[in-house]
Amino acid sequence: MEGQPKESGTKKASTGGGPPPFHTVKPMGITIFNRLFATVYALAILALFYHHTKTLLCSPTLVSFSMNLALSLSDFVLTFMWISTQTFRMCPVYRKQFPENVEKVMKRSDFPALDVFICTADPYKEPPIGVVNTALSVMAYDYPTEKISVYVSDDGGSALTLFSFMEAAKFSTHWLPFCKKNNILERSPEAYFESSHPCTSETEKIEVMYRSMKAKVELALEKGEVDDQYITGLDQQHEIFNKWTDNFTRQDHPPVIQVLLDASKDKDIAGNLMPNLIYVSRGKCKALPHHFKAGALNALLRVSSNMTNAPTILTLDCDFCSNDPQTLLRAMCYLCDPAIRSTLAYVQFPQIYRGINKNDIYCGEYKRLFVINTMGMDGVKGPNYVGTGCFFRRRAFFGSPSSLISPEIPELSPDHVVDKPIQSQSVLALAHQVADCNYENQTDWGSKIGFRYGSLVEDYYTGFRLQCEGWKGIFCSPERPAFFGDVPINLADALNQQKRWSIGLLEVGFSNHSPATFGVRSKGILMGLGYAQLAFWAIWSIPITTYAFLPQLALLNRVSIFPKVSEPWFFLYAFLFLGAYGQDCLDFVLAGGSVQRWWNDQRFWHIRGVTCYLFGSIEFFLKFLGISASGFTVTSKAVDAEQRKRYEQGIFEFGVHSPMFVSLTLAAIINLISFSQGLVEVFGGNNLEGLFVQMFISGFAVVNSWPIYEAIALRNDNGKMPIKTTIMATLLAGALYMAASFIFK
Numbered sequence: 001m002e003g004q005p006k007e008s009g010t011k012k013a014s015t016g017g018g019p020p021p022f023h024t025v026k027p028m029g030i031t032i033f034n035r036l037f038a039t040v041y042a043l044a045i046l047a048l049f050y051h052h053t054k055t056l057l058c059s060p061t062l063v064s065f066s067m068n069l070a071l072s073l074s075d076f077v078l079t080f081m082w083i084s085t086q087t088f089r090m091c092p093v094y095r096k097q098f099p100e101n102v103e104k105v106m107k108r109s110d111f112p113a114l115d116v117f118i119c120t121a122d123p124y125k126e127p128p129i130g131v132v133n134t135a136l137s138v139m140a141y142d143y144p145t146e147k148i149s150v151y152v153s154d155d156g157g158s159a160l161t162l163f164s165f166m167e168a169a170k171f172s173t174h175w176l177p178f179c180k181k182n183n184i185l186e187r188s189p190e191a192y193f194e195s196s197h198p199c200t201s202e203t204e205k206i207e208v209m210y211r212s213m214k215a216k217v218e219l220a221l222e223k224g225e226v227d228d229q230y231i232t233g234l235d236q237q238h239e240i241f242n243k244w245t246d247n248f249t250r251q252d253h254p255p256v257i258q259v260l261l262d263a264s265k266d267k268d269i270a271g272n273l274m275p276n277l278i279y280v281s282r283g284k285c286k287a288l289p290h291h292f293k294a295g296a297l298n299a300l301l302r303v304s305s306n307m308t309n310a311p312t313i314l315t316l317d318c319d320f321c322s323n324d325p326q327t328l329l330r331a332m333c334y335l336c337d338p339a340i341r342s343t344l345a346y347v348q349f350p351q352i353y354r355g356i357n358k359n360d361i362y363c364g365e366y367k368r369l370f371v372i373n374t375m376g377m378d379g380v381k382g383p384n385y386v387g388t389g390c391f392f393r394r395r396a397f398f399g400s401p402s403s404l405i406s407p408e409i410p411e412l413s414p415d416h417v418v419d420k421p422i423q424s425q426s427v428l429a430l431a432h433q434v435a436d437c438n439y440e441n442q443t444d445w446g447s448k449i450g451f452r453y454g455s456l457v458e459d460y461y462t463g464f465r466l467q468c469e470g471w472k473g474i475f476c477s478p479e480r481p482a483f484f485g486d487v488p489i490n491l492a493d494a495l496n497q498q499k500r501w502s503i504g505l506l507e508v509g510f511s512n513h514s515p516a517t518f519g520v521r522s523k524g525i526l527m528g529l530g531y532a533q534l535a536f537w538a539i540w541s542i543p544i545t546t547y548a549f550l551p552q553l554a555l556l557n558r559v560s561i562f563p564k565v566s567e568p569w570f571f572l573y574a575f576l577f578l579g580a581y582g583q584d585c586l587d588f589v590l591a592g593g594s595v596q597r598w599w600n601d602q603r604f605w606h607i608r609g610v611t612c613y614l615f616g617s618i619e620f621f622l623k624f625l626g627i628s629a630s631g632f633t634v635t636s637k638a639v640d641a642e643q644r645k646r647y648e649q650g651i652f653e654f655g656v657h658s659p660m661f662v663s664l665t666l667a668a669i670i671n672l673i674s675f676s677q678g679l680v681e682v683f684g685g686n687n688l689e690g691l692f693v694q695m696f697i698s699g700f701a702v703v704n705s706w707p708i709y710e711a712i713a714l715r716n717d718n719g720k721m722p723i724k725t726t727i728m729a730t731l732l733a734g735a736l737y738m739a740a741s742f743i744f745k
């Protein structure tokens with residue numbers, strides 16, 4: 001089944017007459033500098049802790065002891081984060097692929113088949129026309145079409161999504177030949193018609209077709225139901241809608257599986273075979289956990305094993321469209337390389353987003369998470385899996401490279417040979433059985449087989465567990481982005497997304513499979529620490545919150561907590577701060593970012609520290625103690641025009657009250673008051689030498705908080721700070737102020 005070149009794909013570009021290479025890898029030049037700097041910085045940290053210990057032991061009062069303790073604890077967290085960051089800096093690598101060589105070495109008929117999994121969960125938050133675009137963009141890959149099968153998982157259990165895909169199936173018979181004939185690069189119709197394209201009668205015709213399909217889909221969504229009049233053309237498929245009985249709810253319904261295109265017989269208008277397109281809404285029942293996206297992906301793993309069982313799987317979120325038809329061949333550069341194949345679990349492409357504003361105010365680019373860290377891990381033992389844009393070997397979901405774990409029924413095994421048509425009675429019956437809600441009861445799914453359960457970040461956790469079993473990953477970041485996704489363009493959405501991630505990551509951090517213990521044991525210290533940094537991401541909130549309040553409250557009471565400018569220890573602080581900031585900026589710029597974006601990135605890091613990281617940690621502990629439970633709240637991809645406009649102008653969007661905005665505003669107010677009071681005293685002639693560091697920290701925070709002051713006092717639009725939030729934050733600031741003056745007296 002899996003085609004293999006006889007001999008190919010050396011790691012380095014081959015010299016002389018050997019077969020042409022599939023890929024090359026090269027270390028980044030910055031590595032040496034990184035290692036030297038790490039040595040110097042480590043010595044500075046040691047000195048800092050010597051200083052902390054001394055000050056702690058010499059604290060004259062309980063108050064100063066507690067303060068020094070809080071600062072030491074914060075710096076301890078920062079140190080842990082710094083140490084774990086070294087994983088990403090020790091040996092980052094660049095890779096290059098040569099997809100053209102795959103075609104030279106392998107026959108097209110030997111190319112391995114691909115199953116694509118696209119997840120969607122809510123037709124209103126994730127408009128079906130977007131999901132349709134995602135599917136069309138990969139159905140049109142430059143690859144033998146009949147070898148591609150697209151499975152759409154609908155966790156929203158919505159007839160509207162099914163209807164949209166019925167329409168998409170018809171449209172695709174025109175779209176695929178159009179793309180291939182004209183060699184188009186943007187194979188998501190929406191992106192294509194938005195970009196500049198030639199205006200021939202053919203393009204116009206297909207655009208009209210696309211627009212009318214889109215209109216039909218949007219009309220159905222608006223009405224909230226699928227009009228009978230639209231389905232009449234689809235007689236043989238009409239019946240499926242009868243599954244939506246009165247008892248059918250999103251949380252409780254039988255599985256719905258419908259083959260919309262069949263690669264063995266459906267043809268496009270030019271007479272070529274189409275890919276398979278299969279709609280799957282797995283069964284759900286209220287009494288059993290469904291494990292969110294991981295559960296959906298496992299249902300697709302089973303349904304697809306039995307229907308097509310392709311050796312390669314691509315996972316995609318519903319808002320990630322292909323931007324390059326060569327991507328699949330590019331992934332094959334690794335997946336078909338016999339030299340690395342046996343232990344290669346996945347090839348991860350970066351998450352890159354469309355529509356980020358000029359200076360990226362919400363740090364939606366995630367440069368560190370999706371590019372810098374990933375390139376770093378790639379040089380060690382492979383990047384983490386980020387949930388979308390990732391090509392897997394199916395085999396990786398069934399035990400370690402050396403020992404296959406067989407699933408309960410042979411049809412689900414990665415080595416099962418499919419010999420029946422996908423629409424045959426027995427195949428469909430089994431598909432329904434394995435997609436039902438109680439199928440996983442008492443099985444290894446989610447623990448030893450498939451995507452792993454137990455964390456809201458199933459991607460991170462699954463990739464981590466696979467690597468612990470001995471599998472490797474590869475990071476593939478071509479110049480032309482392979483996929484484009486959507487990013488939250490609203491502050492509350494961005495923070496809620498990260499709060500969910502924080503909770504999910506802590507779930508792994510505090511589990512039996514924590515990267516800090518289990519991870520270090522099975523993957524070595526570097527990989528273990530790299531994963532641990534992500535897992536304990538949320539504890540950034542400890543130093544950030546401490547530094548956002550403690551020095552300021554002390555300043556207000558004229559209590560000095562840092563060394564004076566004239567003391568040598570001052571230079572240590574200055575070095576630690578400038579060194580960390582400077583290197584961070586360098587990493588960012590080397591990864592292709594602008595200084596402006598870096599500035600916003602560091603601002604957003606502070607914002608996260610007092611909002612989503614803080615609230616995420618709190619929610620995690622409540623969940624840990626069994627007091628409350630948090631689920632997977634899907635990020636909305638539907639966009640309000642007015643909000644988009646403000647986003648494009650680079651204006652922060654508050655608008656609705658949220659506890660996270662209260663803590664953020666509280667920090668902004670406290671910093672403004674303490675900084676202003678400090679300034680008044682400086683101008684009044686008081687000597688504040690001992691308070692310089694505190695003045696600097698609050699001044700820095702004030703500069704960073706500018707958009708918040710604007711939102712409180714200077715704006716009039718719907719995105720300004722809600723008055724309720726401002727009042728609550730002001731009251732809390734007053735209370736904090738009084739408490740501090742009481743303590744410091």
Ligand SMILES: O=c1ccn([C@@H]2O[C@H](COP(=O)(O)OP(=O)(O)O[C@H]3O[C@H](CO)[C@@H](O)[C@H](O)[C@H]3O)[C@@H](O)[C@H]2O)c(=O)[nH]1
Pocket residue numbers: 119120121122126153155291292293296316317318319386387388456457458459460497501632633634635636
């Ligand atoms: O019960 C659920 C919830 C979500 N999803 C799908 O999961 C995907 C990601 O959801 P989204 O709301 O977009 O979350 P994000 O935080 O933006 O996603 C990031 O974080 C997730 C959790 O770590 C990863 O799964 C994603 O791949 C990654 O892009 C979407 O396609 C959803 O349709 C489901 O299928 N079922």
Ligand SMILES: [Mn+2]
Pocket residue numbers: 317319486635
């Ligand atoms: Mn998303």
